[in-house]
Amino acid sequence: MTHENSHLRERAQKAALIVANPQAFKICEGCDSIVKKHVATCPNCHGYRFECDPAVIAEQATVLGSREQRSVVAQDLL
Numbered sequence: 874m875t876h877e878n879s880h881l882r883e884r885a886q887k888a889a890l891i892v893a894n895p896q897a898f899k900i901c902e903g904c905d906s907i908v909k910k911h912v913a914t915c916p917n918c919h920g921y922r923f924e925c926d927p928a929v930i931a932e933q934a935t936v937l938g939s940r941e942q943r944s945v946v947a948q949d950l951l
């Protein structure tokens with residue numbers, strides 16, 4: 874339980890970081906992961922199509938940070 878809680882808190886912190894600075898990220902259209910803007914292909918599925926609208930990215934980050942994991946957030950966000 875403790876591990877689960879800290880995991881969720883870590884996700885929430887990452888989500889807050891993205892919400893505060895959405896223009897530094899983009900969303901993979903293949904797997905809905907949020908990745909750093911500078912990556913050429915998605916580190917999770919190697920997709921190369923991305924959603925770059927900051928409003929959409931902030932909304933997606935909020936969803937990922939507030940729910941149980943249903944999509945993968947790239948490990949190298951920080």
Ligand SMILES: [Zn+2]
Binds near residue numbers: 902903904919
């Ligand atoms: Zn992907």
